[in-house]
Amino acid sequence: MSRPSAPESPESPASPALTAPAAQPGAGSPAAPLSVVAVVGLGTMGTGIAEVMARAGHEVVGIDTDPGAARRAVTALERSTARAVERGRCTADERADALARFRTFPDLRASAAADLVVEVVDERYDIKREVITALDRLAKPEAILATGTNALSVTRLAAETGRPDRVLGLHFFAPAPAMKLVEVVSTVLTSPQTTEAVTALVRSLGKEPVPVGDRPGFIADGLLFGYLNQAAAMFEARYATREDIDAAMRLGCGLPMGPLALLDLIGIDTATTVLDAMYEATRDRLHSPAPVLRQLAAAGLHGRKSGRGFYRYEAPGSSAVVPEPRAPEGAAAPAVRGREVRTVGVAGSGTMATGIAEVFAKAGFPVRLAARSPEKAERAVARVAAALDRAVTRGRLDAGQRDAAVALVTPAVSYDDLAEADLVVEAVAEDLFVKQELFRTLDKVCRPGAVLATTTSSLPVVAIARATGRPQDVAGMHFFNPAPAMKLVEVVSTVLTGDDVRATLHEVCAKVRKHPVDCGDRAGFVVNALLFPYLNNAVKMLQDHYASVEAIDAAMKLGGGYPMGPFELLDVVGLDVSLAIEQVLHDEFRDPGLAPAPLLEHLVSAGCLGRKTGRGFREYARR
Template sequence: MARDFTSVGVTGLGTMGAGIVEVFARGGLRVVATEVDDAALERGRGVLARSTARAVAKGRLEQAEADALHGRVTFTTDLAGLAGCDLVVEAVPERPALKHELFRRLDDVVAPGAVLATNTSSLSVTDIAVATAHPERVVGMHFFNPAPVQRLVEVVTTVVTDDEVRDSVRALAERLGKTPVVVGDRAGFIGNALLFGYLGHAVAMLESGRATRDDIDTAARVGLGYPMGPLALLDLIGLDTAEAILTTMYEQGRDRLHAPSPLLTELVAAGHLGRKTGRGFFVYPPPGSGGGDTTAPDAGGPAAGVREVGRVVVVATGDDDSAAAVDDRLGAWVDDLAAVGVDVDRVTVGNSGDGDARLAEADVVLVDVPAGDSGSALVATVTSTLTDGTVVALTGAGADGSLAGLAAATGRPADVVGLQPVTPVASAPLVEVVVGLDTSESTVATTRALCERLGRTAVTTRDRAGRLVEALLVPYLCDALRMVQDGYASADDVDTAMRNGCGLPRGPVQALDELGLDVALDAARRLHSETGEPGHAPPPLLTQLVAAGRLGTRTGEGVRRHP
């Protein structure tokens, strides 16, 4: 039977600890809030006061409710003040020795039946529990920042946590209006394991030169519909915090993809910790300076080397099926080009000399390259009739992952670029501009300018497996599916954690079903083949679901069944 907690304690009153105090006090509980000294205590009191004042100003809390909330909180520097609490939540800095010592002291303060909870985001709850005389009463109660706003609470159990303790803490979270998810003691739990795996991968992509800082963040915001790009989010979290969490995850799980990248470590060593120091991946104006948001790309003026585009020719191979497929894939491009005053024509390779003449007059040729071995012959035929400086934009299945060979076949690789509309996980007009070994800056600038003229957001990426959006997304989706496959969490719990804890518009299992399991499997195989990283290998469950024909929403069944 779940316990009815009436008095709780919180020790450690930083931003997170003070937020947890607010959550409990809003829920009608008496709260004892402790810190190590008067200065830290007053800082915590100030965090709580500012948070409730903002809530009142925004109409989310009545002044009378705020006054009553503050009346339920007792502040003290004496740990003995926690003696009468039914539950104590620890929210001190993420240092194992500090937490172990605190829990040993709490053993001597609280009643034998009191529950001890840690808000750790990545440390082992088991290690913390065994520092006490009664590890069965220790549980993880991981809130997400800002605690008064984010709905998720991860209730983390160890192999010795009492079932009644687990059920009581879960019931308390529900009573407070939170959405609890019960998980085992694994590095990062659900939320941080998935989030920081994704964030660490984004840093590695930047470090490897796959794409620029701005294009990586734009791909996540526009292509995936995420509220922030991964690099801006890291700056908000704090690069030192991120490095510490990734280090803990790597030490516990030994997955090399969780090890902090050298770039992240160097930024931390240089003191560039993100927003709190004014510089991380982005540079931030001092508080109160009125400076602009430097996390947004600078639109600026026209890029250097942009060529004028007045005529575009769309090229298909010479069979009716191919032409129909091109119309299906590229019809919107044709319509949009015409709408902005660009002269558009369609050419089927193998036409009369009239077709050759039309190609020779193009500023841009958009070639739909079919899958298979015929791509090189197609682009060689097309480009043999072009004038110097014509941009050759290759799209379609045959252009994905083979740009270098196709560009070489043209004899003019500086003019060749890949152009891949992103399969929409978010309903957004994002286009990946793929650069080859010799693609010129002018070719890239002209292609991006044309995309933006059509109302599409363009990002530039090297010709790597998964390009940019899939390379960001698919490893994260596979990590989530592994949790389901291994029985660590259900599909519903994984999606709940990422929506309610990380503020994402959809959970990874939902995103996987919407993307298509076959699409994800193909991308994962290409990433694994290119990198050789065991962590990029597709999980067996993904392979099995695809083999069974369960491809996601379009077939009515994927990881979940869809009506």
């Protein structure tokens, strides 16, 4: 939407109704139902909010100075409601009523009868200030004014009006009709009655209102944008490709989109604005926009809406990605073939070791499972068999496939039994000394040319490799837990790893139906380097008393599409494990923003480690 205008009389080029709706008697005070809603700015978000309101039974006044935007909003509502009828989500009569309740106008005077006005114009303070102050003059005195900002100060905007007690933030998430979360942002000036009225309205829409205070990004974006910024910096440093970064977070964390694809969807310019506001408030370097974001924004490469951002798209607004042409040097580079792998050794007896053994056996590889004693190895093999039995019970394998896989896994009497393995995967305790000792043993017993892989998630792979006399044969092969279910494997090459070893791990991943992503040997690799700072920031948000555990978890699940909230995930992973990973990240990158939150350290010191101890950020019933 362009700058607001207020001509003498409204007219609507996109609607048969030429006058604003009449005021509803008794409506408009914070305690009364908010029957008439004006939405200022009919872009994607404004149109989505208008649809939600109209389908919930509200009279909706859509305002945009661009006639094209108004027409597109009407068309979008017509199409979406038609789809709803086809899918049985509403009747033809309900569709007709919703369409009749939505009218569009080209100027702000049409907001005069509204009980609630929601502005969703460009994320620029000067534009929002102009709109809010104009609405303050034009809207009836008892009307509530809401800003859709997610980065600018709601308090500052409210203070520009003569009704700061009736101004708040109302932050929907895109796409508004589908996303359940709405952050209701109260300032120190907002009256409780205003907050209560808007919260009740959000619930009546079938949405989940989360109360938040006024700070840049609020809950969801406050956590999300730091993570997105780190992903952009990781890509800019050429640590991993955009495809690998996005695949790693989708497959390793169960996210609906990778961070770079999400930045393209949000808009590079919008993301930069939000991060600037967050940095201004926090002075945390993790919120300082990565230079690549500013470069893309300055070049007009804003993502999907411009047709190009981190990815290229078929057309502006399209979601279809156009493959980039391969760089000449990449096209000319000779392909490196991996070493042949016929048999696999797995060192370890825990959950990860047995899961990896199951993965290889189901793919048809003979597996020797070695542990610190023959008894531990036999028990580990029994657990593999039990897991395969459960897969049959759940219909994921048939009995013949189970029997074939079970027959391929045999216990090793000692590590000497791994002598003829082509690939040995280590999955022992996450302790550098323990892993180095094991690799010294493997160096002595394994045949020349065997590939040795470590599943470490936080230790330097090169330090493990140098415990051997064949560091060129050593790489990281970081499976995710549970290994049989999770598709991602991070393939970690050190400066000493041979190209054919990397190729071998890629070829093996294809055979066991896993998705490999390449990354260098630095703390956290891709997933943990992006995941744990986000988790740490959630703990900082809690210790600052900004929001509760429940509100933060709900915000990230409902607003960010995360399968688990950050505190749910921390309790599952283990607070001690999480703290150790965060300490490794802080030690390696020496960024103050990566320092573990004191609250996390205190909980670990108190023995509150999450589900495994019955208490972490929540309490759990002991089994």
